[in-house]
Amino acid sequence: MLPPTRFRTVLLAIQQCSQAFPRQVKVSTCTTANADDYQRTGQLSGQLSGQRGPAPDGERGVAPSSPPHRVGHVPPGSAGTRQSGPHGACREVAATSLDCQCLPLSWRSLTSGGTVSTVRSSRRIERAGVNALRALLEEHDHIVQEIDGGNDHGEDMIVNFTRGGKRTPYWIAIQVKSGKKYKRVNGYAIPVEDHFEDWQQSRIPIIGVVYDMKKKELFWVNLTEQLRSVDKSPGWVQVANTSRLNADTVDAFYAEVATYAGDARMRIRAASQEDALTEAVRARRGLDPETAPNPLFEGLADFALRHEGRLHVIRKELMRSFPIQVLVLVMLWEWPRQIRFVEGSSDFISPVPWVLSLYSFMLLMALTIFFEFRAGRVPKETGRWLALIAGNFLWIPIMDPDGDRGWWGTTWMWAGILVPSFGVKFLLISFVGFARDRKKKQLQSDI
Incomplete structure (x- = not known):
């Protein structure tokens, strides 16, 4: 058969x-x-x-x-x-x-028993270096994305460094070489060929790695850093035989490359891993006017990226508290006018405590309304009282900037003392009672 x-x-x-x-x-x-x-x-x-x-x-x-x-x-x-x-x-x-x-x-x-196609003998050598480097980086939890050979611009893989299980904004592209032809007397060398401008102008570090097949060791050099120090292509970039990349030196490798990337403003910021990878691929091609960094704001941008979630919550709270912010600004603008109105209306009332008492009560009402809105409730009565009190007390100094020594001024002086005093008590009793009733209902529903 x-x-x-x-x-x-x-x-x-x-x-x-x-x-x-x-x-x-x-x-x-x-x-x-x-x-x-x-x-x-x-x-x-x-x-x-x-x-x-x-x-x-x-x-x-x-x-x-x-x-x-x-x-x-x-x-x-x-x-x-x-x-x-x-x-x-x-x-x-x-x-x-x-x-x-x-x-x-x-x-x-x-x-006839013949072979369909042949595989280049050099492919095994080329893949040996890529496989060794990928295994080393992934063993230390860095994210490696190989570049399709058909779209190779002089690099074999793109790497996103991680720290403590979290990805960092530091990305690198790596060119891997394997074989005897890259060996030199005092180390190794990587050919620049037609990649000089690409590697020199890249917005992420381009790293060169040579794999010594005989020693089974990796050696690396920062191609972007080396080529930015010259004006024209040197033809080859030297790789020192002391620049080993292995399990003992991979952390130092990350620290050195990340420091260089940070100093050179070579960070990739994106909301997702996919967006970051897309941006890193674009960064290999050099300066992009749409994403080129502005050194004045890079530090703040890094801080915003690290705390993006928390800043989003703060932004929402600021939007909800916008009425309170407006009230505070109006009260600050009114402060000197309120002081002058009290001084012109009474000789036995101290202006500062009187204004502070009134302002504190209005702020307490505003905060109560704010937190009620956050809970999904609309405190209509509290809102009406706040509008009535703030409208009268903040408008009077504009109508009578120098105060009034007659019954009109005296009436407002006593109102400024009694309204905050009784208003705070009534506010506390009302809302504490509301909270107590809610808890009773919750306990009854649990039973």
């Missing part, structure tokens, strides 16, 4: 030949148990060619140029043939006994 994979190849070959030259060659039917391959081949090829059921005896689909195969006869020079056994004279003929010149070259190479 043919192996399954070889049988499938034979089937495809016969299908192609039978379609090109149908029913031009006849083959005798084998009658022994070892003729199963002939039977199966004829049946399946007929089905794939659009025939119903097995082909009639003597009409199996084979290559037109091969001579008729008789029972017990094998074409000379055929490969892959064997004797069927003691019970019959049938020989099994493999696909190589077919003169399938009608097949594509790849099919003919398959049926």
Whole structure:
């Protein structure tokens, strides 16, 4: 019997030949148990060619140029043939006994035992360095994204450094080289080729890594830093044999590269990992006017990114407290006028305590309204009282900036003493009672 994979190849070959030259060659039917391959081949090829059921005896689909195969006869020079056994004279003929010149070259190479395609021997060497570096970085929880070879601009992978299980704004692109040709007497070297401007102007550090196949060691250099120190391409960038990158030095590698990226303003800020990766890919191409950093605000931007969630909550609270902010600004503007009004209306009342008492009561009412709104309730009565008190007491100094020594001024002086005193008590009693009633309902619902 043919192996399954070889049988499938034979089937495809016969299908192609039978379609090109149908029913031009006849083959005798084998009658022994070892003729199963002939039977199966004829049946399946007929089905794939659009025939119903097995082909009639003597009409199996084979290559037109091969001579008729008789029972017990094998074409000379055929490969892959064997004797069927003691019970019959049938020989099994493999696909190589077919003169399938009608097949594509790849099919003919398959049926003749040849290989379909070859793999470059250098690929194993190239992948050795990439695999070793990726394994090292991922072992230390850094995020590695390999770059498709078809879109390679001189780098093999993009890496997002992490710290304490959290991603950082520091990204790097890495060019990996493997093989003897990068070895030098005092270390290693990486060719710049046509990547000089890309690596020099990149907005994320481009790191060069050489993998020594013999030593099984990695060595690295900051290509962007080296190339920014020169005006034209040096052709090769030297890699010191002391710049090892392994499990013992990977933390120092991160610290050094992150420090350089921070000093050079090479940070990637984004809300998600996908957006950050997209921005890092764009950053390899150099300065982008849309995302180029402004050094005046980089520090504040980093702080905002680190505390983005908390700042979002604070922003919402500030929006809710906007009426209170307006009230405070009005009271500050009114302060000197309130003091002058009290001084001009009474000789026995101290202006500062009088104004502070009134302002404190109005702020307490405003805060009560604010927290009621946060709880989803609308304190209409409290809002009306606040509007009435603030409207009168804040408007009077504008109407009488120098105060009034008669009954009008005296009335407002006593009102400024009594309203805050009784108002605070009434406010506390009311809202404490509301809170008590809510708790009672909650306890009853739990029972």
